Amino acid sequence: MKGLLSRLWRLIRAGSFPTACALGCILSPLRGYGAISSLSQQRAPSSSSLHISVLYTWSAILVIVFASVVGDVLLARAMKQVGDVGALWRSAGLGVVIGRTLGNPLFLFGVTAMAVAFFSLLFALSWGDVSLVAPAAASLTFIGNAIAAKIFLHEKVDRRRWIAASLVAAGVALLAG
Amino acid sequence: MTFRKYLVLAGVTVFAAAGDSMLSHGMKETGSISIHHLQGVIFAVLNPWVAIGILLLLAFFATYMTALSWADLTYVLPATSLGYVILALVARFLLHEHVSPLRWLGIALITGGVGFIAGGPELTAHPHDPDAVPVPKSIGAAVSSGGKP
Numbered sequence: 062m063k064g065l066l067s068r069l070w071r072l073i074r075a076g077s078f079p080t081a082c083a084l085g086c087i088l089s090p091l092r093g094y095g096a097i098s099s100l101s102q103q104r105a106p107s108s109s110s111l112h113i114s115v116l117y118t119w120s121a122i123l124v125i126v127f128a129s130v131v132g133d134v135l136l137a138r139a140m141k142q143v144g145d146v147g148a149l150w151r152s153a154g155l156g157v158v159i160g161r162t163l164g165n166p167l168f169l170f171g172v173t174a175m176a177v178a179f180f181s182l183l184f185a186l187s188w189g190d191v192s193l194v195a196p197a198a199a200s201l202t203f204i205g206n207a208i209a210a211k212i213f214l215h216e217k218v219d220r221r222r223w224i225a226a227s228l229v230a231a232g233v234a235l236l237a238g
Numbered sequence: 239m240t241f242r243k244y245l246v247l248a249g250v251t252v253f254a255a256a257g258d259s260m261l262s263h264g265m266k267e268t269g270s271i272s273i274h275h276l277q278g279v280i281f282a283v284l285n286p287w288v289a290i291g292i293l294l295l296l297a298f299f300a301t302y303m304t305a306l307s308w309a310d311l312t313y314v315l316p317a318t319s320l321g322y323v324i325l326a327l328v329a330r331f332l333l334h335e336h337v338s339p340l341r342w343l344g345i346a347l348i349t350g351g352v353g354f355i356a357g358g359p360e361l362t363a364h365p366h367d368p369d370a371v372p373v374p375k376s377i378g379a380a381v382s383s384g385g386k387p
Contacts, residue, residue, distance in 0.1 A: 225354040229351035232347030232350075
């Protein structure tokens with residue numbers, strides 16, 4: 062009986078982190094959209110604290126970009142370790158694919174970094190201008206990902222990919238602004 | 239790139255765009271949620287738009303992870319950025335909203351970027367990567383051909 066209980070406890074403890082991550086992932090968009098829709102109505106920056114708020118906004122944008130680049134790189138690395146999902150599914154089944162993905166520590170760290178990026182986006186939107194934060198964070202993430210993928214994932218970022226990343230970053234900045 | 243892989247990339251694009259827009263539509267119906275009234279989240283989830291939006295975003299995450307398992311990050315991100323274009327086109331032609339010239343320029347830039355990436359290889363070849371867990375081709379081939387040698 063005691064052995065069964067301790068085994069159950071270990072199972073719960075092992076499962077609590079992924080569960081918390083999954084819950085955070087599902088709940089964070091909800092809170093984000095609520096905050097964005099409410100903030101767009103009550104935005105009125107005072108001119109005296111303008112310099113401080115510009116500084117805060119840009120440091121928050123840097124935190125968002127850093128966290129989401131870290132998250133993307135970790136997730137990409139984790140999925141390369143898991144292997145080709147389609148081939149693995151056909152040869153070993155869907156359960157093995159899900160088990161290998163959720164059991165990968167890099168995957169869990171990547172999801173955590175994504176959650177950090179999301180919540181810092183929320184904080185940035187609470188003191189910054191939505192029309193600056195959203196496009197700046199989105200387009201700088203594309204550039205940051207290209208640099209990080211070249212350094213940490215050893216991807217061959219040739220001229221074609223640099224041009225693509227810059228064009229998309231510029232386009233996203235125009236569309237989201 | 240097989241047809242199946244293009245289908246996964248299209249899934250990433252469409253699920254992200256549709257999930258985001260359904261979620262924001264639903265959140266506008268339910269109103270804002272504050273840190274002090276977290277029970278509002280439960281009412282928000284009961285909204286059908288929000289529920290469908292969450293399901294679509296989960297589908298987005300699954301297809302995004304699938305794409306990252308066989309393609310470079312610097313390939314997947316630009317290739318799936320067409321979602322921004324889809325959102326703008328939906329706003330223009332389904333919701334009849336005004337799309338400014340600057341936004342049309344943004345659409346053109348993103349489309350051009352996707353065109354640049356589409357012609358190249360999707361995965362950098364790493365001959366001796368200690369990280370990569372190679373999936374034995376023979377097993378996959380044997381299963382898909384019904385186990386015949």
